[in-house]
Amino acid sequence: MDVDLALVGFGGAAALTLIELARAGVPGLRVATVDPAGLPEDGRADHGRRRTWAFWTGATDDLDPVLDAQWPAVDLHGPSGVQRLDLGPGRYAMVRSEPVFAQALAAADRLGSVNIRAAAGTLADDGSAVEIRDESGTTVCRARWVLDSRPARPVKPGHTFWLQHFRGWWVRSADPIFDPASAVLMDFRTPQPDRGVSFGYVLPTGATTALIEYTEFSPARLGGDAYDTALTAYTRLWNLKNLTIDEVEDGAIPMTDGVFERRPSARVVRIGTAGGATRPSTGYTFSAMRRQARQIAELVKNGHDPVPDAAYPRRHLWMDAVALHAWDSGLVAAPDFFERLFRRNPADRVLRFLDGRTTPAEELALMASTPLVPMTRAAARVTF
Known part of the structure; x- marks a missing residue:
């Protein structure tokens, strides 16, 4: 199978790129996705891809119809007390991955994208095209360009390699205990680790519902029940009682000044975290993934190579x-x-x-x- 563009790995970066490619409306563009689980069915981010993304945005945004919540102000609890940050005219916004994947599925349908269920192994780039081979060495697709969003380690280590690792509880209460107009962005009243930093989040989606999260920036993830213990202590700090936990969300994001190889060969381009979209000092990724996706679509539409600029100066x-x-x-x-x-x-x-x-x-x-x-x-x- 020959295509113009193959997306290897199907997570947030690939989903956003499909959406932008469909929006650009490039005539005759042949697209394929290569992922062992394939595209999720009915827009649900199955197979471990379920995520929540928070990001800064302006007065209007393409994702406004599917936002779970947005806040014109956020609170920061620092060593000297609480500080309310008025974000106007901007906002802090949150979206869950299901509607984004639903948009990506609709985009794939409009593009006529081919869904290849395979675990990509070797990407054999001969300078004019890339053979995508599965783990057995069988060629599953040949593409003029490959956008690879699979995790990758830095090719050059930096001074520091930390993780932003976290656990979040999606909770609800019988009583209206949350303020939907304001989020707690960073609450440093949590016990601080010997090496690293910890803080809590409270992101209300309504008066009775919220995402409450415990986050650490440190060299390694916690073991055992440590995240749940920290979250329990954090809810007590806020005197939040009688909460029902509907869902649990975990994650770990690299925070490093190591160098990632954004273009490992002539026609293979990395996107997402592997392509430098994660901000080393904060772990923020979503906005940079969106910028990459938009630029790739614009480049393809104008007949240029789909190689986006570096995510950060x-x-x-x-x-x-x-x-x-x-x-x-x-x-x-x-x-x-x-x-x-x-x-x-x-x-x-x-x-x-x-x-x-x-x-x-x-x-x-x-x-x-x-x-x-x-x-x-x-x-x-x-x-x-």
Whole structure:
């Protein structure tokens, strides 16, 4: 089977790319998806792909019809107290993966995409096309271009390799105990690990429903019942009682200044986390995946190679490397770092920085608001 574009691995990055390709309406584009589980049926993110994505957005968004919740303000509980951040005219928004996958299925249908149920093994690139071979070595598809969203390790290790690892409870209460107009973005009142940082989230979807999450930035995941123990303690901190847990969501996202190979061969392009979409200092990924998807669709529509720009400027990645090293080495406590960042800068500036959209002048102001002496020491270590 010969196609123009093959999406290897079917997660959020591939789903968003299908949606944007269908929206671009490229005549005659031949597309295939290659994944051992295939495309999910009826729009449900089965086979371990169920996710919740939170992201910063403006006054309007293409995903508005399917958002689970949105908040014009968020609270940050730092070492010196609570700070409410007014996000206007922007918003913090949350969407579950089911409607996104449903849109991707509809997009695949409009594109006439071929659904190949196979675990991709070798991607044999001869410079003019790529043979996608399964684990037995059998060719399942031949594509002019491959967009590969499967997990990949850095080709060059960085100074720091942490994980953002978490567990979330989707809860409901018989009483209206949540404020749907505001979310708790970071609550650092959780017990802090010896190496790393922890915090809680409270993301209300209504007066009686919310996603409550315990998150750590640290070198390794927790074992046993540690996540549930931490979540139980966190709900007690808020005096939340008589909660019914409807669903549990787990995850781990790499946080590293290691170098990922975004283009391992001439016609293979990595997207999603493997393609550098995850912000090293925060773990945010969704907005960058959307930017990659939109740019790929625009490039294909205009007859160009589907190779998106780097998700973040190099200077941002350097700043992330400095921050990670400062936290990991104990030079700076992450709760203090984030609190100072939000207290000494307009919320809009911080959010645009987290999204990779600030100017060098704004970044100088952001850097000046952090603890200068220890951050300068961390910068020197990372640089030299």
